[in-house]
Amino acid sequence: xxxxxxxxxxxxxxxxxxxxxxxxxxxxxxxxxxxxxxxxxxxxxxxxxxxxxxxxxxxxxxxxxxxx
Numbered sequence: 001x002x003x004x005x006x007x008x009x010x011x012x013x014x015x016x017x018x019x020x021x022x023x024x025x026x027x028x029x030x031x032x033x034x035x036x037x038x039x040x041x042x043x044x045x046x047x048x049x050x051x052x053x054x055x056x057x058x059x060x061x062x063x064x065x066x067x068x
Contacts, residue, residue: 020059024052 025048032044 021052024048
């Protein structure tokens with residue numbers, strides 16, 4: 001007995017979820033550290049967190065529109 005898998009089931013992709021948050025947080029922290037030591041790292045992490053939140057919002061919105 002052969003297992004049948006439809007083309008629709010094969011095209012399913014798992015969304016990346018909240019991945020932009022830690023990526024941009026760490027990236028902002030690293031850039032801030034090189035720009036201004038400890039204070040720059042704090043500001044860079046904050047800016048990276050905000051950018052990650054905004055990109056996560058747009059990612060979720062695009063995924064919801066794609067499921068319609």
